[in-house]
Amino acid sequence: MHAVDEVDVRVPARPPHRRDAGRPAAVPGVRGTVLRSEISLRLDDHDRAPLPARKSPDEPAAQQIPGDDGGVAAIEGQGVRTVGRHVILGRMMPDTRSVLVTGGAGFIGSHLADAFLAGGKTVVILDDLSTGQRSRLPKGARFVEGDIRRFDLEGLLNDANVDTILHYAAQIDVRKSVEDPVFDAEVNVLGTIRIAQAALAAGVTQIVFASSGGAIYGDPEGFAADENHPTNPVSPYGVAKLAGEKYLFGLAHGTSLVVTALRFANVYGPRQDGRGEAGVIGIWMKKLLEGGECLINGGGDQSRDFVFVGDVVRANLGAAARRKAGVINVGTGVETSVNRLYDLVAAACGTSRPARRGPAKSGEQMRSVLDVTKSRTALGLTALVPLPDGLSRTAAWFRQTASPT
């Protein structure tokens, strides 16, 4: 049983915020450089532009930056208004004032920034661009380049009058977390602690945290894993995500800061690259659209739960509107084998080229699928984008970004 679930925090047990407390202490022992994730296709890196000069490394550099295409518009159908390239569920738009999206130059974070902007919210993005891309930054957002491990977070939160933080900045590479668990923990654990400290000091009312259902449950005991499944992460990345959740809940305990941890399955969609927990889709699509050959390790019977990024956006809107502490799985509940995924990806790319077969990867988890009952009831997350549709939209984006026009 998870320690924090469905806690109604409307009546704080102790004074909610420590706005008048001293600034949170700097996290000791962090290093001066931010390493890049090693596997990065960086498909739209050509859009990078040099940064404008700043007076000091910690000073916010506000910029208005033109966005790329690839807005998911994934929640159309029930959409009640269109703003530019995005269609959103107006009824889901949370009652927030100003939102900080950490990691907003990343795959998922940039879609979140789009959605909140489209809902008329003020959006600030904090990202160190270690894996994020300038071309993903939406027009209308205030972009601040900085590292969550050392940036003056409280100053930024106060300056921007932020009431909600969507904490998506992270080191997301599982392999890198094995090679360099200290770096992984510095970003994913200590960085998250700093976010919580600053949020409390600045009077932020809510944090939505990007956790991982794929990484923290470990080898599943029966199927599918619901939120009460034992947490036995097998990678430092999974350990750090779980620790991040625990620190957020622990630090918010007894305050009116509401923490919701969304435990995502494998997220895919436009703007993804070859990293992340559904990175294989990006790798395969790029290869197939360039006429290359893909590799499947092992028999291809390994299974995962693939959720479209537009549905992840809906989950965030729902969580931010709901304002209840707890953990919620966000996936489809549908188990898809690697072989089936390959067939669907190939079809989305308009090819029937077979994949090459390679040896199985030792230690690879064979099956993973989330029980998403709670996301249906708590977040209203039904009518999810079917995998073939989501893959078609993702392939369309890859085609578009590959074309020179």
Ligand SMILES: NC(=O)c1ccc[n+]([C@@H]2O[C@H](COP(=O)([O-])OP(=O)(O)OC[C@H]3O[C@@H](n4cnc5c(N)ncnc54)[C@H](O)[C@@H]3O)[C@@H](O)[C@H]2O)c1
């Ligand atoms: N993609 C998935 O399938 C998936 C699944 C489960 C959970 N998540 C979580 O969702 C979040 C977003 O994932 P994504 O796939 O969009 O990854 P991403 O790498 O595209 O986005 C992460 C962003 O964080 C930024 N960042 C990294 N370290 C930073 C630091 N120290 N300070 C400031 N910014 C920093 C990067 O530049 C990048 O823009 C992550 O927390 C990840 O763990 C993703």
